[in-house]
Amino acid sequence: MQGPESDIAAMRHEMPPAVEAVPALLDQLEAFAEANALSPRNAQHLVLVAEELAANVAMHATGATRLLVEVRREGPALNLLVEDDGPAFDPLSAAAPDLASGVEERDLGGLGVHFLRTLARSVSYERRGGLNRVTALLDAG
Amino acid sequence: MQITEHKEGALTVAALDGRLDTATAPATEEKLVALLEGGGVVADMSGVRYVSSAGLRVLLKAAKQARTKGVPFSVCGLQPAVQEVFEISGFDKIIPSHPTRAAALAGG
Numbered sequence: 700m701q702g703p704e705s706d707i708a709a710m711r712h713e714m715p716p717a718v719e720a721v722p723a724l725l726d727q728l729e730a731f732a733e734a735n736a737l738s739p740r741n742a743q744h745l746v747l748v749a750e751e752l753a754a755n756v757a758m759h760a761t762g763a764t765r766l767l768v769e770v771r772r773e774g775p776a777l778n779l780l781v782e783d784d785g786p787a788f789d790p791l792s793a794a795a796p797d798l799a800s801g802v803e804e805r806d807l808g809g810l811g812v813h814f815l816r817t818l819a820r821s822v823s824y825e826r827r828g829g830l831n832r833v834t835a836l837l838d839a840g
Numbered sequence: 841m842q843i844t845e846h847k848e849g850a851l852t853v854a855a856l857d858g859r860l861d862t863a864t865a866p867a868t869e870e871k872l873v874a875l876l877e878g879g880g881v882v883a884d885m886s887g888v889r890y891v892s893s894a895g896l897r898v899l900l901k902a903a904k905q906a907r908t909k910g911v912p913f914s915v916c917g918l919q920p921a922v923q924e925v926f927e928i929s930g931f932d933k934i935i936p937s938h939p940t941r942a943a944a945l946a947g948g
Contacts, residue, residue: 725890740924743925751892811892817928
């Protein structure tokens with residue numbers, strides 16, 4: 700990893716697709732955010748989006764054996780890549796939550812994809828070489 | 841996630857400290873649901889720097905459980921980053937939130 704004065708810095712984190720492995724990922728993302736002097740808000744957005752994508756694989760991708768999270772800072776933007784070898788799954792295909800409903804009706808699901816859509820500038824999914832690859836563009840700075 | 845609890849009259853204050861994320865959500869949920877068995881709960885979040893969607897689900901489950909039992913559930917002391925997560929998800933409209941523990945105890 701390069702210092703905060705560098706215009707391009709990167710982080711690469713390989714982890715087992717397991718819930719227990721998520722805290723180590725969050726630790727490393729927080730360290731990356733700090734090393735790159737991201738604002739608390741942008742740091743939070745990066746960690747939220749990365750956790751959503753990684754947790755999705757850890758909890759739902761039966762048969763996945765590896766999970767890779769990469770972040771590259773390129774000037775004013777962060778490029779986040781989350782890759783796994785589980786069954787083909789596009790996280791953007793999940794339904795959006797009903798944000799207007801009250802506590803009784805409010806469904807427990809759908810929040811993760813809502814964060815993904817709301818916090819990232821753009822998100823794309825591709826299936827390539829037996830891998831799910833989700834790329835998200837976020838604000839640095 | 842560290843959770844310390846103490847009674848304030850009929851309410852239990854649960855002070856959360858750490859990240860409320862995918863990994864810490866299950867144990868936190870278990871704890872809050874157990875505390876709600878004994879009456880209303882104020883979750884003091886001033887020591888929580890991060891809440892993910894898994895963490896929000898825990899708070900929503902606690903709120904639902906409280907509603908079923910007819911006891912109050914509220915949060916207090918949200919850090920700015922956590923406040924933003926509440927607003928993005930619409931949780932600021934469904935879970936009572938107070939700036940401080942004292943306000944939460946006064947407001948139920």
